[in-house]
Amino acid sequence: MFFNNYHIDNIGCPIIRSIFKNLPINHLFSKAQHYGLRNNFRNFVFDENTVTLITGGANGLGSQLVKKLLTKPCKKIIIVDIVPPIPEYLNNPKLLFLKYDISDEQQVRKLYSRVISEFGYLTILINNAGKTNIETIFTTDDHQIDSIININFLGAYYLTTLFLPHLLESMSGCVVNVSSILGETTPARLSTYGASKAILTTFHKTLTKHISRIPGANINTVLVCPGKLETKMFEVVTTPSKILAPDVDPAKLSDEMILAIENNRPCIIRKPYYTNLLPVYRSLDWPFMWLVKHFSGMNRVTAL
Numbered sequence: 001m002f003f004n005n006y007h008i009d010n011i012g013c014p015i016i017r018s019i020f021k022n023l024p025i026n027h028l029f030s031k032a033q034h035y036g037l038r039n040n041f042r043n044f045v046f047d048e049n050t051v052t053l054i055t056g057g058a059n060g061l062g063s064q065l066v067k068k069l070l071t072k073p074c075k076k077i078i079i080v081d082i083v084p085p086i087p088e089y090l091n092n093p094k095l096l097f098l099k100y101d102i103s104d105e106q107q108v109r110k111l112y113s114r115v116i117s118e119f120g121y122l123t124i125l126i127n128n129a130g131k132t133n134i135e136t137i138f139t140t141d142d143h144q145i146d147s148i149i150n151i152n153f154l155g156a157y158y159l160t161t162l163f164l165p166h167l168l169e170s171m172s173g174c175v176v177n178v179s180s181i182l183g184e185t186t187p188a189r190l191s192t193y194g195a196s197k198a199i200l201t202t203f204h205k206t207l208t209k210h211i212s213r214i215p216g217a218n219i220n221t222v223l224v225c226p227g228k229l230e231t232k233m234f235e236v237v238t239t240p241s242k243i244l245a246p247d248v249d250p251a252k253l254s255d256e257m258i259l260a261i262e263n264n265r266p267c268i269i270r271k272p273y274y275t276n277l278l279p280v281y282r283s284l285d286w287p288f289m290w291l292v293k294h295f296s297g298m299n300r301v302t303a304l
Contacts, residue, residue: 042218043262043263043264044174044220044261044262044263044264045262046072046074046262047073047074048073048074048075049075049123050072050074050075050123050124051075051076051078051115051119051121051122051123051124052069052074052076052077052078052122052124052125053078053080053115053122053124053125053126053159053163054066054077054078054079054128055080055081055102055126055128055129055155055156056080056129056130057077057080057081057126057128058079058081058083058085058086058097059083059085060229060250061128061178061229061250061253062079062081062128063085063086064250064251064253064254065126065128065257065258066079066095067251068254068255068258070094070095072258074094075119076095076096076119077094077095077096078096078097078098078115079095079096079097080098080099080100080102080111080129081097081099081129082099082100082101084097084099085097098111098114102129102150102151102155102156102158102159103146103147103150103151103154103155104150105154108155108158108159108162109158109162111159112159112162112163115163116166121166121169121170122166122167122173123170123172123173123174124173124174124175124176124261125159125160125163125167125174125175126176126178126257127156127159127160127175127176127177127178127200128176128178129151129152129156130178130180131147131148131151131193132148132192132193133192133193134189134190135189136189136191140192144192145192148192148196149195149196149199152193152196152197152199152200153196153197153199153203156200156203157203160175160177160203167219168214168217168219171216171217171218171219172218172219173219173220174219174220174221174222174261175207175219175220175221175222176222176223176224176257176260177200177201177221177223177224178224178226179200179204179224180194180225181226181227181270182197183195183196183197183198183199183225184198184225201223201225204221204223205223207221208223208266218264220260220261220264220266221266222257222260222261222266222267222269223267223268223269224253224257224268224269225270226248226253226269226270226271226272227247227248227271228247228248229247229248229253230247230249248271248272253269253271256269256271257269
């Protein structure tokens, strides 16, 4: 029993006491427990059984996430990338580096089979790997388009759908998808990148709704939509305004991502502050949208 008459009789406020006495509180709590709603208010705790897989973990935001994860108890942190991480990580017994190209579906399936055969389960999946190129859609060849879509979306899609049954079996865990604000408003010469991130964002929202309808599923979902990160991916792009649109510090962003995992509530992380104004921006007619892009300089800085 979540409540009994003793607890209710000791409530000081007569109005609240009357509500508790006349409503089937225990029945409501039991229903919430059955559908997994009550579990969602319990924080996730890293422990010696936690197995985390992070794609693109060798550098950039991924490397910062690995650094933060190493401060938590865990069984293993699996770094998936096409290049090895720093030697310090390679020599750490908590870490396992696996060289797989997630743009290749067959390699993704081999990666999945290896993780399951070695560990039997996965606790946290972080789809962080990403790729871009700054060209118009008319000058980007088909191979580049395929590569960007495969890495930014299809790799994350395959990994999520492969590991989701294991997460559902344990009824706990977390899926993190690192998208981008450019999936919602895309500057010039980044159409393919923006499209891939838009698909990932939509997929994540659909995934979150799907999981929420499964009774007892205590699986958290975190969507990360940052602006320009201080990483090598966009090092050739100059930030048009450090005041209006400052670069995002990957170390600080990784802190927020770990906190979101521990809070165990589905959420969307948007950084920096201007990204929260996008719903207003998207409601504008195209002349006003053009003016915002023009005066913000977002199209100018990608005109390389």
